[in-house]
Amino acid sequence: MDRYGIDEVSQWYFEVWNEPNIDFWTGVPKEETYHRLYEVSARALKRVSSRLRVGGPATAQAAWVDRFIRHCVEAKVPVDFVSTHVYANDTARDVFGTNESIPRDEMVARAVKKVHDLVKTSARPDPPLIFSEYNASYMNEVQVTDSPFMGPWLANTIRQCDGLVALTIHRLTLSSDHGSIKGGRDCYANSHRHCLILGTLPNAHASCDTQALACASDRQIT
Secondary structure, three states: OOOOOHHHHOOEEEEEOOOOOOOOOOOOOHHHHHHHHHHHHHHHHHHHOOOOEEEEEEEOOOOOHHHHHHHHHHOOOOOOEEEEEEEOOOOHHHHHOOOOOOOHHHHHHHHHHHHHHHHHOOOOOOOOEEEEEEEOOOOOOHHHHOOOOHHHHHHHHHHHHOOOOOEEEEEEEEEOOOOOEEEEEEEEEEOOOOEEEEOOOOOOOEOOOEEEEEOHHHOOOO
């Protein structure tokens, strides 16, 4: 805050933790202990300034969103946006609780529609929905993520999700010629502006329990 000032920092999205429904969170029981972490984190941020934006649950597999919103409403916990993740090779069992076979080119859009509908029918239908991670695969499948398939897949996925999300963040894996992961960048797509922006957002910082995500819709990325 001292470095960037409230006018800048208030444009960031503070996402509490990362995928607490899987191995990144060891609280027991997972959901209830994450709710406690979120409550403490959100109230602490709001004590600094009510202008700071905070949200979650940042889950894998498009999970927990309806119960997270219900908890925030019942416990009167601040929530300015809702976030979650999904990958096109997630299973239908993990995302929808079904045994169907969902094609890779449909999984992300179907998960987005599911969560969008959960938010809109919840007690808090107004928070923006952010898919802060998605890709055609969460694994190092270079035959998929480093292939000509990716461009059409990404464009089609953005098309299918248009109007359903405020912001999506595509996790792009960069691989060497031998297929070993060398690093990653985030690709930001704002559905309201029909754009895809490649790069790393300036002034976005992360700690062990809170990610600061700057909104890509109103700034130039190079």
